[in-house]
């Protein structure tokens with residue numbers, strides 16, 4: 001579903017993404033992990049067609065995004081790390097606006113919007129202004145907007161920020177059922193438990209380069225002789241020496257794993 005080859009992004013003299021190669025298969029939830037500033041958002045924006053690569057290519061379901069960006073965007077639902085919602089629209093108006101941007105007809109938008117508002121517990125709030133929504137409701141509306149045009153690929157940058165346990169559970173269920181339907185989820189997260197719980201495979205990026213990639217079990221086997229957690233793999237590969245020292249002290253002092 002996603003084939004990224006030699007992807008690079010330079011900001012002036014600084015290279016944020018240094019030749020990333022990735023393949024994400026249909027039916028997969030693929031996690032993209034890395035420390036702050038590693039290049040996750042930059043890579044995801046290039047995959048979603050929102051940022052022009054300095055070099056390399058992105059092919060989505062056989063469509064080269066540099067050749068036919070509009071066709072690629074039609075099959076992508078993208079949720080940025082800081083989604084923007086029009087607060088002075090109602091939830092239903094917002095969905096109608098987004099559907100229009102994706103070229104959906106009013107006849108197609110109305111029933112789909114109702115279906116998604118019902119599905120995400122917003123049925124009674126569809127005609128309320130977005131500004132009156134709680135953080136969790138806004139995130140569910142953002143998800144509804146990303147799924148409105150029935151994309152084949154969902155790209156989500158940091159979906160778990162500020163979600164309560166029920167919201168986090170819902171998101172995990174949405175990702176799993178979306179992938180189980182034969183579609184694809186490409187998700188970045190700092191929450192390693194989430195990656196461990198829902199991702200079929202993960203890639204860890206550090207300083208613009210892929211440090212490792214595989215199933216969570218493969219990575220544990222490869223980097224911690226099988227006994228560790230994903231957190232141990234992550235810290236071993238990309239944690240600063242300071243972080244590693246603090247964690248090992250915590251483990252020794254408390255006699256428990258940090």
Ligand code: ATP
Nearest residue numbers: 011014016034035036037038039040041042043081
């Ligand atoms: P985080 O987890 O903190 O969101 P990230 O892995 O998503 O980080 P990016 O936002 O992709 O990282 O940033 C990668 C690097 O590129 C960082 O060093 C960042 O400062 C730099 N960067 C990002 N956008 C720009 C820009 N528009 N101009 C210059 N540098 C940028």
